Amino acid sequence: MTETIQSPANPTPIAGKKFSELRLHGISRAYGTHTALHPFDLTISGGEFIALLGPSGCGKTTALNSIAGLLPLTAGSIELDGKRIDTLPPEKRGFGMVFQNYALFPHLSVRRNVAFGLRMRKLPKAEVEQRVNTVLELVRLTEHAHKLPGQLSGGQQQRVAIARAIVLEPPLVLMDEPLSNLDAALRLDMRAEIRRIHQEYGLTTLYVTHDQEEALSLADRLVVLNLGRVAQIGTPAELYEHPCSAYVAAFMGYRNILSLTAEAVDGATATVVGDEVRLVGTLAGAEDGASGVAAGSRVQVAVRPEDFKLAGDGATAAFEAVAEVVEYHGREFQVDALTRSGNRVHVRTPERVAPGDQLTLTVDPKRALVFAEAGEAT
Amino acid sequence: MSAISLSPKPESATAPGPTKPALRHRLAERGVDRTLLLILPGVIAMAALFCYPFIYGLGVSLQPAKGGVLGAYKSFFTDSFSEGTIWKTFSLAIPSSIINVGLSVPISYRMRGEFRGKRLLLTLLVVPITLGTVLTAEGILEYFGPVGWFNLTLQKLGLVSAGHPLTLINDYWGVLFSLIISGFPFAFLLTHSYLSGIHPALEKAAATLGAGWWQRFRFVTFPLLLPGLLTTFSLTFVLGFSVFPSAMMVGDPDGKTHVISIETYEQALQNFNYPQGCADAMIMTAMMLAVIGLVMGVRSLFYAGSAGGGKG
Numbered sequence: 001m002t003e004t005i006q007s008p009a010n011p012t013p014i015a016g017k018k019f020s021e022l023r024l025h026g027i028s029r030a031y032g033t034h035t036a037l038h039p040f041d042l043t044i045s046g047g048e049f050i051a052l053l054g055p056s057g058c059g060k061t062t063a064l065n066s067i068a069g070l071l072p073l074t075a076g077s078i079e080l081d082g083k084r085i086d087t088l089p090p091e092k093r094g095f096g097m098v099f100q101n102y103a104l105f106p107h108l109s110v111r112r113n114v115a116f117g118l119r120m121r122k123l124p125k126a127e128v129e130q131r132v133n134t135v136l137e138l139v140r141l142t143e144h145a146h147k148l149p150g151q152l153s154g155g156q157q158q159r160v161a162i163a164r165a166i167v168l169e170p171p172l173v174l175m176d177e178p179l180s181n182l183d184a185a186l187r188l189d190m191r192a193e194i195r196r197i198h199q200e201y202g203l204t205t206l207y208v209t210h211d212q213e214e215a216l217s218l219a220d221r222l223v224v225l226n227l228g229r230v231a232q233i234g235t236p237a238e239l240y241e242h243p244c245s246a247y248v249a250a251f252m253g254y255r256n257i258l259s260l261t262a263e264a265v266d267g268a269t270a271t272v273v274g275d276e277v278r279l280v281g282t283l284a285g286a287e288d289g290a291s292g293v294a295a296g297s298r299v300q301v302a303v304r305p306e307d308f309k310l311a312g313d314g315a316t317a318a319f320e321a322v323a324e325v326v327e328y329h330g331r332e333f334q335v336d337a338l339t340r341s342g343n344r345v346h347v348r349t350p351e352r353v354a355p356g357d358q359l360t361l362t363v364d365p366k367r368a369l370v371f372a373e374a375g376e377a378t
Numbered sequence: 379m380s381a382i383s384l385s386p387k388p389e390s391a392t393a394p395g396p397t398k399p400a401l402r403h404r405l406a407e408r409g410v411d412r413t414l415l416l417i418l419p420g421v422i423a424m425a426a427l428f429c430y431p432f433i434y435g436l437g438v439s440l441q442p443a444k445g446g447v448l449g450a451y452k453s454f455f456t457d458s459f460s461e462g463t464i465w466k467t468f469s470l471a472i473p474s475s476i477i478n479v480g481l482s483v484p485i486s487y488r489m490r491g492e493f494r495g496k497r498l499l500l501t502l503l504v505v506p507i508t509l510g511t512v513l514t515a516e517g518i519l520e521y522f523g524p525v526g527w528f529n530l531t532l533q534k535l536g537l538v539s540a541g542h543p544l545t546l547i548n549d550y551w552g553v554l555f556s557l558i559i560s561g562f563p564f565a566f567l568l569t570h571s572y573l574s575g576i577h578p579a580l581e582k583a584a585a586t587l588g589a590g591w592w593q594r595f596r597f598v599t600f601p602l603l604l605p606g607l608l609t610t611f612s613l614t615f616v617l618g619f620s621v622f623p624s625a626m627m628v629g630d631p632d633g634k635t636h637v638i639s640i641e642t643y644e645q646a647l648q649n650f651n652y653p654q655g656c657a658d659a660m661i662m663t664a665m666m667l668a669v670i671g672l673v674m675g676v677r678s679l680f681y682a683g684s685a686g687g688g689k690g
Binding site: 104165 | 587590
């Protein structure tokens with residue numbers, strides 16, 4: 001067993017190991033005949049925070065494990081600053097990883113867990129000590145350093161897992177749903193913590209989550225995955241304001257996805273009808289002239305709950321619905337209403353609504369996105 | 379279950395106001411769980427079937443025909459032939475346990491994941507459990523005998539000269555082979571299950587932290603496996619220390635493999651010296667307990683908690 005990672009003459013080879021870009025070239029992964037991850041390309045620049053977003057089973061953890069080297073790629077390549085790394089085993093890639101279940105070594109104290117990677121690199125004792133202390137301070141666990149992981153709370157274990165991954169100052173930190181085991185309040189705290197650590201260290205991070213709020217609040221760029229395929233890549237604002245499909249829209253808070261028919265298309269807007277609903281919406285992707293929607297084609301219309309307005313009498317109503325379930329959310333009400341044809345719509349409104357009320361709903365044409373039916377899109 | 383009131387003032391039980399918590403809760407606060415009374419029949423059976431004969435035997439061993447209370451023990455330790463059984467037994471039980479545990483670690487480590495033929499391989503490794511000691515002994519006698527396949531192969535390869543086969547049966551080696559053949563499946567099954575209790579994410583985490591396969595084994599898997607290995611060692615040691623039939627059949631029961639259980643058997647059932655037989659059995663028990671106590675003492679020095687990956 002010889003250590004070929006570095007020579008002792010250079011005691012801090014991993015400090016500040018910044019890179020300029022990590023290129024994923026058509027990476028894909030198949031299990032037998034089932035393709036868990038279809039080929040996709042992504043270029044990550046140094047210091048970026050990227051979130052892989054999708055429901056469970058969409059291939060996001062597969063993507064992460066492939067990049068970490070824990071799963072071999074079926075096809076494609078990964079290059080770090082032009083150097084091919086997908087042929088390296090995980091221990092030679094030097095990426096930090098935070099596991100969903102934390103994967104802390106139960107028999108080692110917090111300090112030894114954090115020091116593990118440094119010890120594997122055979123760094124001098126004094127340097128290991130000093131770097132572990134710095135990181136433990138960063139995650140505020142100095143007073144718990146001597147404890148075993150089993151004696152810590154979930155949030156503390158989470159911070160140990162993060163400390164263990166970042167103490168190596170890896171070029172890339174991979175996080176696999178790190179907050180999914182925490183309760184809601186702790187999740188918000190840890191989210192801020194991860195953001196703070198990212199800013200302080202400037203570590204390039206690839207973050208897997210199924211929670212759009214987490215992804216939007218943390219990431220510089222989002223990659224939305226659907227059944228192993230990339231649905232859209234973009235900044236949070238791009239995705240939030242211009243989702244490219246009804247699938248992405250649904251992830252970005254458009255809880256109402258209505259299946260309707262385009263009656264007339266006029267430039268960037270379309271009049272859509274169906275199920276006793278008639279409204280005017282904006283064609284998604286109309287700026288590129290590639291909406292793929294023509295009069296008479298089936299469309300999906302996405303509307304956020306807060307964009308439905310309760311109209312007074314005589315207004316140009318989009319449709320009528322009967323409030324079924326009303327939840328009080330402090331500043332506003334969350335209303336689940338049934339349209340006459342039995343479709344369920346979600347509405348958020350500051351106006352007081354009681355179950356059984358007849359609602360007349362309108363929507364600003366700019367706030368209703370019209371997508372070609374999935375499968376018809378080019 | 380009706381509430382039983384132990385209150386000194388029975389009228390307070392019916393009076394309104396702050397009622398006493400149920401007896402079950404009050405007992406629970408003192409660490410008493412009445413459900414545990416259900417193990418009482420088991421305890422009685424244990425006492426009747428194990429503790430009583432043990433204490434009876436201890437009593438018999440202290441009443442030898444001559445030499446006072448400890449006469450039987452004295453005669454065991456003053457007779458070099460009977461005293462020598464201790465060393466002979468240890469020299470069989472310790473190496474066989476070390477070999478069994480030592481072999482089962484790499485084999486079960488390689489067999490962690492899923493692969494084609496795993497079930498078949500598992501079956502092959504475990505089948506010797508189903509063979510009786512007698513069957514194993516017959517196989518060893520045939521295979522390792524002077525004209526068995528093993529010696530014939532060595533002769534064909536020119537490793538031993540014809541007419542001078544290796545003496546493997548009716549000797550120490552035959553008994554050692556027998557202990558390995560019958561003890562390995564136990565050691566392997568135990569190690570295999572201990573190993574599968576270690577969360578696979580731990581090794582993955584170690585890999586992403588830069589540990590190669592040997593470091594992953596050395597610093598993560600092995601320390602977590604060690605308490606299980608010590609338990610496995612104790613169990614296979616007990617099997618080996620109480621070896622009897624194979625020491626008779628494939629060993630040299632009057633010489634090199636005159637182990638302590640043979641000595642005990644001969645004293646009690648051939649010489650009909652019950653006090654001496656009982657004393658020998660007590661010495662045998664004390665030896666086993668001493669080794670197990672030592673191993674468990676070592677075990678308590680290591681982390682022996684959950685080997686999961688944390689939460690989830």
